[in-house]
Amino acid sequence: MPAHADSQAVPIYGNYHGYYSKRPFIHDSRLALLPTEFFVGKRVLDVGCNEGWVTCEIGQLRGAHQVIGVDIDDTLIRAAWKRRRTVWSLQSPEAGNICDESFPPPKRQRLLSDATTTTDNNAHSYFPASCEHSYGPLPIPDRTCGAFPHNVTFRTVDWVKDEIPEDRNQYDVVLGFSISKWIHLNNKDEGLKRFFNRVHRCLKMGGFFILEPQPWDTYSKARRMSETLKENAKYLQLRPDGFGELLEELGFSHGQRLGVTGKGGFRRPVDLYVKQR
Numbered sequence: 001m002p003a004h005a006d007s008q009a010v011p012i013y014g015n016y017h018g019y020y021s022k023r024p025f026i027h028d029s030r031l032a033l034l035p036t037e038f039f040v041g042k043r044v045l046d047v048g049c050n051e052g053w054v055t056c057e058i059g060q061l062r063g064a065h066q067v068i069g070v071d072i073d074d075t076l077i078r079a080a081w082k083r084r085r086t087v088w089s090l091q092s093p094e095a096g097n098i099c100d101e102s103f104p105p106p107k108r109q110r111l112l113s114d115a116t117t118t119t120d121n122n123a124h125s126y127f128p129a130s131c132e133h134s135y136g137p138l139p140i141p142d143r144t145c146g147a148f149p150h151n152v153t154f155r156t157v158d159w160v161k162d163e164i165p166e167d168r169n170q171y172d173v174v175l176g177f178s179i180s181k182w183i184h185l186n187n188k189d190e191g192l193k194r195f196f197n198r199v200h201r202c203l204k205m206g207g208f209f210i211l212e213p214q215p216w217d218t219y220s221k222a223r224r225m226s227e228t229l230k231e232n233a234k235y236l237q238l239r240p241d242g243f244g245e246l247l248e249e250l251g252f253s254h255g256q257r258l259g260v261t262g263k264g265g266f267r268r269p270v271d272l273y274v275k276q277r
Helices: 053-061 074-090 107-117 129-135 165-169 180-202 216-223 227-233 240-250
Strands: 043-047 066-071 152-156 171-177 203-212 256-261 268-274
Touching: 043 053, 043 165, 053 066, 053 074, 053 152, 066 074, 074 152, 165 171, 171 180, 180 203, 180 216, 180 227, 180 240, 216 227, 240 268
Parallel strands: 043 066, 043 171, 066 152, 171 203
Antiparallel strands: 203 268, 256 268
């Protein structure tokens, strides 16, 4: 597998361009399965972040201390950086994310946060999109504590195979939304096991792995995208229903089914695993 995906090729890594035009959201329904305070003060890795919508939501609205989004497709990562600046440009000058516990928000910001909880967080879409279209995005100011957008960053990398500097400090949370099928088909059983091992190694003790596995019946269409995927699929022995057992062998807890979200082909389970040893 190449170091970086060809953005003009068939999306054999699940690197769909315009993915969020097919799965649009204001607040991601998968994140809504988790308690509001789940990410507060946490270091988060979003593997297969695509254009960074989920990554930015965690950084802006969920109070994460640091969020790193990684994707194999450099064009998607460039779009993610653009998304970060767009989200920053649309929010109210006084709006901020839920600060992590090391930096409690000032009184005025707390009051604003409480108010916007009942108004669909309007402070985070304070300016209409036409403002950015007409005048360009707002400049990002110098870093102030760990608040958005400075707590969000992106990297182009095949994280299944290659480490990034942020891995050394380990993470509190690793997200694997809609990526297991593509890792499996491109890297076979061995590659998927390597991915799960990497997640386990890079998580702090007590850290969380949130996995949205694609069902086995969706593999048949995906493998027709290329001869390589079709050939790899012949040798797959692992099935999504068995991922939990594999993760338990590595030292994770028994998986907790948080729920099932999405519509049509995007309707999938979301499972939570805790690193116990």
